[in-house]
Amino acid sequence: MSPAPRPGPLPTSLPLLNLCPEEREARAPGPPAALPKPRFVGVNASDINYSAGRYDPSVKTPFDVGFEGVGEVVALGLSASARYTVGQAVAYMAPGSFAEYTVVPASAAAPVPSVKPEYVTLPVSGTTAYISLNELGGLSEGKKVLVTAAAGGTGQFAVQLAKKAKCHVIGTCSSDKKSAFLKSIGCDRPINYHTEHVSTVLKQEYPTGVDVVYESVGGAMFDLAVDALAIKGRLIVIGFVSGYQTPTGLSPVKAGTLPAKLLKKSASVQGFFLNHSLSKYQAAMDHLLKMYAGGDLVCEVDLGDLSVEGRFRGLESVFRAVDYMYMGKNTGKIVVELPRSVNSKL
Numbered sequence: 001m002s003p004a005p006r007p008g009p010l011p012t013s014l015p016l017l018n019l020c021p022e023e024r025e026a027r028a029p030g031p032p033a034a035l036p037k038p039r040f041v042g043v044n045a046s047d048i049n050y051s052a053g054r055y056d057p058s059v060k061t062p063f064d065v066g067f068e069g070v071g072e073v074v075a076l077g078l079s080a081s082a083r084y085t086v087g088q089a090v091a092y093m094a095p096g097s098f099a100e101y102t103v104v105p106a107s108a109a110a111p112v113p114s115v116k117p118e119y120v121t122l123p124v125s126g127t128t129a130y131i132s133l134n135e136l137g138g139l140s141e142g143k144k145v146l147v148t149a150a151a152g153g154t155g156q157f158a159v160q161l162a163k164k165a166k167c168h169v170i171g172t173c174s175s176d177k178k179s180a181f182l183k184s185i186g187c188d189r190p191i192n193y194h195t196e197h198v199s200t201v202l203k204q205e206y207p208t209g210v211d212v213v214y215e216s217v218g219g220a221m222f223d224l225a226v227d228a229l230a231i232k233g234r235l236i237v238i239g240f241v242s243g244y245q246t247p248t249g250l251s252p253v254k255a256g257t258l259p260a261k262l263l264k265k266s267a268s269v270q271g272f273f274l275n276h277s278l279s280k281y282q283a284a285m286d287h288l289l290k291m292y293a294g295g296d297l298v299c300e301v302d303l304g305d306l307s308v309e310g311r312f313r314g315l316e317s318v319f320r321a322v323d324y325m326y327m328g329k330n331t332g333k334i335v336v337e338l339p340r341s342v343n344s345k346l
Helices: 046-051 117-137 155-164 176-184 198-205 220-227 255-265 274-293 315-326
Strands: 033-043 068-076 089-093 109-111 144-147 168-173 189-192 210-215 229-237 268-271 333-337
Touching (some): 033 315, 046 315, 068 117, 109 274, 117 274, 117 333, 155 210, 176 189, 198 220, 220 255
Parallel strands (some): 144 168, 144 210, 168 189, 229 268
Antiparallel strands (some): 033 068, 033 333, 068 089
């Protein structure tokens, strides 16, 4: 994965997500944009899906990958200068974020107080949890909520937001360390699936089922979650990480029995893809930033300090970070640090 070329001066009307000067004239101009130099970029399970061409098969290689980052604005489109200033810290969501510089539409950036890795947790992971639970969860006091991969980048927010709604939260994870983290952010019943059977715990401790499932694993975990739904229960699919590295991108599920199971319980399964809710994105970011500033939200990051080769530094370490995630090693959002360039020409 080679860094994107450094751009020249920004034109008055900026194209979207295009850092190569020779390509600028070939694309239609987009909305006013800012050019951040990333200091931290986020790693997502969906990076694999995107790079495999499953989100948009029409996009052919080579193309830039990565979805989010936090950095300092180093240049502005003319109209964007009304909202941002050079040197300002911003968090942003934009395809092609694994780069030394990224052109970002002004509407996709959010001012943040400083350049720190915790802010990278919000543009994709935080907003996905916030919008999906608000729109589809029907959360209210006393509801039982199951979060799979609860100690991961987006799971941590689902746990906290469900607790803010006064729900009883159950979270699956893969280690005692992660169980301890989940307890620290309010999870009522962490389940380490390496030491306990999730299905057994749910049947014994929640015999009437769970009201909401925030599901990102897929495969056998999806089947288990469907079986655990209560009457009128809701299962929200925000991913299926167990299948992202398979040739088809899908892990087998018992789809043949799904209609009967849902009918018997008047239950529902609904998918959530953040790109379909961008009209609510800015309000979600604003709310999450206020929560974090007020100490009401933990934004746990994993910079790879405990990985075999140490902290994830530089674009060349993105590969290690993705492997680290798929081995289930991370607690919180995996973040890669991009050192300041000493030879920047901007």
